[in-house]
Amino acid sequence: MFKKAIAASVVGLLVCAATLAAEPGRHYVPAPAPAGGGPALPFSEGVMVGGTFYVAGHIGTDPAAQGGALDADAEAHRVLDAVKHTLSEAGLSMDDLVSVTVYCTDLSLYDSFNAVYRSYFHVPYPARAFIGVNQLVRGAHFEVAGIAVKSPGAGR
DSSP states (O other): OHHHHHHHHHHHHHHHHHHHHTOSOOEEEEOOOOTTOOSOOSSEEEEEETTEEEEEEEEOOOTTSGGGOOOHHHHHHHHHHHHHHHHHHTTOOGGGEEEEEEEESOGGGHHHHHHHHHTTOOSSOOEEEEEEOSOOGGGOSEEEEEEEEOOTTSOO
């Protein structure tokens, strides 16, 4: 039953994506070119549809470090800086985020992540989920995605 629910969700997302692809007026923040060349990454950093901006999952590993490993605090800063940069490219700020999803490979890092996270936001904070996962790409501790809504009349 669980597999059927996931399959139905995937089909629903594909139909939704196909519908969005037909809409004019979308703005994309492209993914940066891979370090050292190679083919372009097959996703955008974010997509603006109407007044809503969908931030793709970002990781904060250091591509120059072997294995990409950073300490958790440095990685938390790096991933949130990446989200902030993507929002800026779309004319938005961290204050425009209404929902954030954090994927984490070690739930014991919850408090230390929150300490860093607080420094990027003002009260009231966006809604947030903090989800434990087995592993993330490039050995990351955190992956952060979100949804931002452009404030009406904000002059952006």
